[in-house]
Amino acid sequence: xxxxxxxxxxxxxxxxxxxxxxxxxxxxxxxxxxxxxxxxxxxxxxxxxxxxxxxxxxxxxxxxxxxxxxxxxxxxxxxxxxxxxxxxxxxxxxxxxxxxxxxxxxxxxxxxxxxxxxxxxxxxxxxxxxxxxxxxxxxxxxxxxxxxxxxxxxxxxxxxxxxxxxxxxxxxxxxxxxxxxxxxxxxxxxxxxxxxxxxxxxxxxxxxxxxxxxxxxxxxxxxxxxxxxxxxxxxxxxxxxxxxxxxxxxxxxxxxxxxxxxxxxxxxxxxxxxxxxxxxxxxxxxxxxxxxxxxxxxxxxxxxxxxxxxxxxxxxxxxxxxxxxxxxxxxxxxxxxxxxxxxxxxxxxxxxxxxxxxxxxxxxxxxxxxxxxxxxxxxxxxxxxxxxxxxxxxxxxxxxxxxxxxxxxxxxxxxxxxxxxxxxxxxxxxxxxxxxxxxxx
Numbered sequence: 001x002x003x004x005x006x007x008x009x010x011x012x013x014x015x016x017x018x019x020x021x022x023x024x025x026x027x028x029x030x031x032x033x034x035x036x037x038x039x040x041x042x043x044x045x046x047x048x049x050x051x052x053x054x055x056x057x058x059x060x061x062x063x064x065x066x067x068x069x070x071x072x073x074x075x076x077x078x079x080x081x082x083x084x085x086x087x088x089x090x091x092x093x094x095x096x097x098x099x100x101x102x103x104x105x106x107x108x109x110x111x112x113x114x115x116x117x118x119x120x121x122x123x124x125x126x127x128x129x130x131x132x133x134x135x136x137x138x139x140x141x142x143x144x145x146x147x148x149x150x151x152x153x154x155x156x157x158x159x160x161x162x163x164x165x166x167x168x169x170x171x172x173x174x175x176x177x178x179x180x181x182x183x184x185x186x187x188x189x190x191x192x193x194x195x196x197x198x199x200x201x202x203x204x205x206x207x208x209x210x211x212x213x214x215x216x217x218x219x220x221x222x223x224x225x226x227x228x229x230x231x232x233x234x235x236x237x238x239x240x241x242x243x244x245x246x247x248x249x250x251x252x253x254x255x256x257x258x259x260x261x262x263x264x265x266x267x268x269x270x271x272x273x274x275x276x277x278x279x280x281x282x283x284x285x286x287x288x289x290x291x292x293x294x295x296x297x298x299x300x301x302x303x304x305x306x307x308x309x310x311x312x313x314x315x316x317x318x319x320x321x322x323x324x325x326x327x328x329x330x331x332x333x334x335x336x337x338x339x340x341x342x343x344x345x346x347x348x349x350x351x352x353x354x355x356x357x358x359x360x361x362x363x364x365x366x367x368x369x370x371x372x373x374x375x376x377x378x379x380x381x382x383x384x385x386x387x388x389x390x391x392x393x394x395x396x397x398x399x400x401x402x403x404x405x406x407x408x409x410x411x412x413x414x415x416x417x418x419x420x421x422x423x424x425x426x427x428x429x430x431x432x433x434x435x436x437x438x439x440x441x
Contacts, residue, residue: 012431016403016417018394019426020376024263026423027295028254030270031057031414032082032244036206038105039183040213040244041065044074044085045112046190047217049239056082056244057414060407064103071096072109082244087116094121097155101125107135108180110158111188114147118165120158124151137174137181144170145185145192169194169233177202177312182229183210190219192233201229204313205274209245216240248274249319250413251296253388255279256320257420258298259287260327260396265423268295277316281306281324285331305333305370310341322348322389329357330396331370338365348386351379355393355401373398381405384412391416395425404432 032055042065044051056062066076066083073091077084093113100106104125113120124135135156139149146168147158160167169192174181182202187210189196201207203225211224217240220232246269255275258265259282272279272291279289282298284306290297305328310318318341328335329352339345349359349366354377358369376399381387387409394401403409406429409416417427 011429014406014429015432016391016394016406017428017430018376018391018397018401018403020374020394020397020399020401022261022395022424022426024258024261024265024395024420024423024425027266027268028257028419028423030246030251030254030267031055033057033206033209033247033249034059034061034412035105035247035249036209037062037244038065039108039206039210040242041069041083041085042105042108042112043187043210043213043217044069044087045072045090045109045116046087046187047237047239048086048088049237050084050086051213051217051239052079052082052084052241054082054241054243055246057247059411059414061103061105061411064099065106068095068099068103068106068109071099072113090116093117093119095123097123107138108184108187110138110156111142111184111186114142114158114160115167115188115191118160121155123155135181137176137178138184141172141174141181141185141198142188144172145188145196146170167192167233169196169231171197172199174198174200176200177227179204179207182207186210186214186221186224186229186231189231189233190214190221190237191235192231194233196231196233198229198231200227202312203227205245205248205271213240213242216242245274246271249317249385251275252278252317252320253323253392253413255282255287255296255298256323256327256392257395259285259300259303260330260392262300262303264297264299266295266297270294270296272296276314278320278324281308281316285327303327303331303370305331305335305368307336309338312341318342318345319385321345322385323392325349325359325366325368326352326389326393326396328368329359329370329393330374331368333370335368335370336365337368340364345383345385347382348389351382351386351390352393354379355397357393375399376401378402379404381408384408388413388416391420391427394427395420
């Protein structure tokens with residue numbers, strides 16, 4: 001029996017059981033981008049008016065960010081296709097530790113809170129344990145805008161000194177093109193007095209999406225998507241109605257689902273420019289792609305080894321490194337995968353080896369020798385994208401694969417098993433069997 005989304009949410013200690021070896025056929029719908037929606041929600045702190053966000057995915061991370069905004073005095077109401085947010089009654093500049101610790105993206109609130117309230121106290125962030133993701137660039141940038149910033153007992157306190165409590169535009173050079181720092185500083189600068197220039201800014205589509213919302217709110221932003229972003233501060237921002245871009249990581253995961261099962265799938269909506277490096281690597285591996293203006297049709301019959309290195313956009317995304325490794329574990333030949341972004345993002349290797357993958361590690365590089373067939377096994381998702389990698393491997397494996405760690409998976413994929421079942425997969429969400437838990441631990 002395949003469970004409905006409502007039923008699956010009520011399961012205690014859930015895991016996925018995947019019967020592999022099935023061809024997939026049909027169309028998969030891509031949800032709105034989680035990583036974009038989270039920062040767009042934080043931007044509602046910049047105005048007293050209502051922000052309507054459409055195409056927001058129903059994810060646990062989205063719910064957590066909603067709780068964060070409510071804790072600060074905002075209102076969050078869910079609509080048929082998104083969320084309505086209102087910051088008129090924001091009265092608290094201190095973010096709760098438990099919320100920031102569970103959701104790294106909630107640290108984004110420091111920029112708009114500081115710009116709006118003149119003060120912000122935000123604990124250092126938590127999230128997936130995939131490596132150190134420091135906030136040095138955020139702090140350095142806020143200081144360049146005139147804030148006094150201290151870090152004590154795990155809490156970042158930022159204050160705008162003097163009368164008026166308004167940040168001052170400045171020139172900021174990021175030592176590394178951090179997406180989070182770029183977005184935080186864009187929001188802070190939107191209400192600053194004067195012009196702010198962010199150099200070596202992140203180029204990611206999510207940065208461009210934030211600029212789109214800020215422009216819709218009346219901000220003056222130019223250069224998003226290039227290494228230099230210029231923001232001319234305004235005194236007030238107003239409400240807006242805005243649609244979140246499609247999730248490029250979910251789209252890439254679905255493309256890999258077609259490839260690993262050697263199937264034909266249409267994936268929609270897709271913005272090919274957001275997935276250029278992924279499309280290139282899939283074509284190198286033997287897939288054919290056809291874009292019809294809205295969706296992308298992926299055909300895969302034979303997969304050959306390719307090498308890849310994770311890099312900031314427009315390079316190959318670290319968020320698809322683990323899912324792509326699952327594919328290459330079934331390719332003909334030996335692939336070399338180098339993880340350059342997060343030092344702990346190769347924990348899925350041991351789980352793929354449990355399924356029969358032939359992978360050898362050397363530092364941050366994995367040598368993946370393709371095998372004719374993976375075998376179903378009990379495996380653990382160690383972070384969000386590793387969990388997706390386990391699901392993909394289970395689709396291709398012979399026999400039954402059980403995937404634990406769904407608290408990670410559900411943070412980034414809305415109804416993943418329902419979507420895959422709609423195109424021919426056989427995945428069931430069930431309560432974990434204690435015996436299997438012990439085997440996989």
